[in-house]
Amino acid sequence: MLAATVARFSPDSPLDGLEVTERPEPAGREHWTTVEVRAASLNHHDLWSLRGVGLRADQLPMTLGTDAAGVTPDGSRVVVHGVIGADGHGVGPREPRSLLSERYPGTLAERVAVPTANLVPLPDELSFAEAACLPTAWLTAYRMLFGAASLAPGDRVLVQGAGGGVATATIVLGAAAGLEVTATSRSAAKRARALELGAAHALEPGERVPARVDAVVESVGQATWGHSVRSVRPGGTIVVCGATSGDAPPAELTRIFFTELRVQGVTMGSRDDLAALVRFCARTGVRPVIDAQVPLSRVGEGLARLAAGAQQGKIVVLP
The missing domain is CATH 3.90.180.10 (Medium-chain alcohol dehydrogenases, catalytic domain)
Incomplete structure (x- = not known):
């Protein structure tokens, strides 16, 4: 074969x-x-x-x-x-x-x-x-939003690097679930596409978010980590599933402990999570x-x- x-x-x-x-x-x-x-x-x-x-x-x-x-x-x-x-x-x-x-x-x-x-x-x-x-990028996005970050309709989420598979899935799933999604990208075309997919805001990397978010979906790493830490509200969550630009020095530990942030790692999800995601897509029309x-x-x-x-x-x- x-x-x-x-x-x-x-x-x-x-x-x-x-x-x-x-x-x-x-x-x-x-x-x-x-x-x-x-x-x-x-x-x-x-x-x-x-x-x-x-x-x-x-x-x-x-x-x-x-x-x-x-x-x-x-x-x-x-x-x-x-x-x-x-x-x-x-x-x-x-x-x-x-x-x-x-x-x-x-x-x-x-x-x-x-x-x-x-x-x-x-x-x-x-x-x-x-x-x-679905089984890797979309499953990871599903678990990041609704498992690790426990977001609910009306919550705010920042998605770093709008063109990637996980980031795109997060925008679509988040918008379908009633989240206020802010996405970042270096590409004007990708920012425009993020808005078409349901993002409420699309920013250049490092640009100040309209309001502090409840959670950040972080898959980029070094290039965006500082912005992620500065953009989440006190007590909020940064969910990490990758580091396509490399690891993230410095870790900004002072800000993390002072504002009591939670950093949660995610790699994909369980078989039951995947089954739930498949049903979600079938029932809602999200693709x-x-x-x-x-x-x-x-x-x-x-x-x-x-x-x-x-x-x-x-x-x-x-x-």
Whole structure:
């Protein structure tokens, strides 16, 4: 079967380590199911894997990808929850927590094997391409807003870096839930798009927010951290799911303890969270924003667009 793999590590030029090549079919395993992938989507995790983060040389070649939607052998439509070992289903009680493409081959392939308990039914209201956007970026946004930050209609949230997958998902989900969303971006086009997607305000990075927010969704890191700390109200929450611009020196600890801020990390969510998100989208008509769709054979084009930060929303890969 065709798959996109990390063939070698390339820290400075990650796409140099990418190979789209034939790989063995997934091996059968008790309590696991092989899914025919109809659509997958890209995440920054794929670029970090190509740089060598989270993988060892003896694991190569490793199939990339954490997100997928497809069909099981009995014809059921499913979304794949990409966290392995969180509940012990199908992997044993001592299985360390990981994402697909870290210990087990990922979803950027024609077929992928996952624990059967990781499969979430896909309703007919959602397409495979839409569903493939949900398990990482949209699930993370959902949990950040309604789990970690516990936001309610009328609350204010600041979303840093409006073009990314998590940020775009946060804008759409937040607006649908009645939050007052403020988004930032260096790009005037992305700020305009954020307003179209439901943001109440769109600012340049570092620009003063109209009012202190109840929570900040932070996925950028070093470039925006100081602004995030200054923009949240006393007692508010900064929810962190990534650091695409690098780690964040200084941490501004004085402001954090003086204003009693809470910093909460989030990586994706549970299978139940994903099932709730799928139902939310099916019932409300909210749909993931798809920036582009590329065939698996040209996945390098999608990864290059992601690496350049040129996308607005998710990049979908079609095997």
